[in-house]
Amino acid sequence: MKINHLTSAEENLMKLFWKLESFYLKDIMEHHPEPKPHQNTVSTYLKILVEKGYLSTEKEGRIFKYTVIVPFDEYKKFLLRELSHNLFNDSGKEILEFLFNEKLISQDDLKGYFDLKIELKPAKIKEPKLEYANEILNPKKDKKKDKKKKKKKD
Known part of the structure; x- marks a missing residue:
């Protein structure tokens, strides 16, 4: 089914038609909010929407x-x-970024829609080798003896 673009006036009428689903012209006039359009105007739009394939008629x-x-x-x-095609290069990522940046959607909004089971495991970090620090903090006995010998010689 090929869908055609609607003008804003056609779209506004279609919003009412989608609620009614099946209707007569008099139903539209009863349900349309104030200010009500003229009946001839509504008839013209009905004819256009039938031609565009949004509505069918039965006499x-x-x-x-x-x-x-x-x-x-x-x-x-x-x-x-x-x-998506015309403004976001068919990229869902670009759409989501735009929605987040404009604060039209939040992460909480998405939690109910995506059941992502991501487990974050702490990365195993190799402890750095602190050779010089260990030498200073835990000097070997042999080095102490060497230092004592050097001091005696002086």
């Missing part, structure tokens, strides 16, 4: 019953793919 007597064809989740997927 019942003298009136049409409209049904949503493109589910809201499919439209969201379409928009996110377009956004």
Whole structure:
């Protein structure tokens, strides 16, 4: 199914249509918030949305019953793919970085979505060889004898 772009006015009407799923023109006029558009305007948008493949029609007597064809989740997927492709070079990493930087998402938000089982094990650090420090702190007896001999000679 090919999904087409919607104008902001079409998208606003589709938000109402997705809630209703199946409806008549009178249902739209009843459910649309104030200020209500003129009935002819809504009829024009309905015709456009049918042509774009978002709605289907079924004639019942003298009136049409409209049904949503493109589910809201499919439209969201379409928009996110377009956004990812056009603005983020198809990189999920870039999208996440942007969301974090703009504080639109936090790590706590992601904890419920990703069940990552990462165990952090402490790295084994080799103790540095402190030869000179050990010589100073723990001098060998042989060296003491050598030092005593040198002092006696002087």
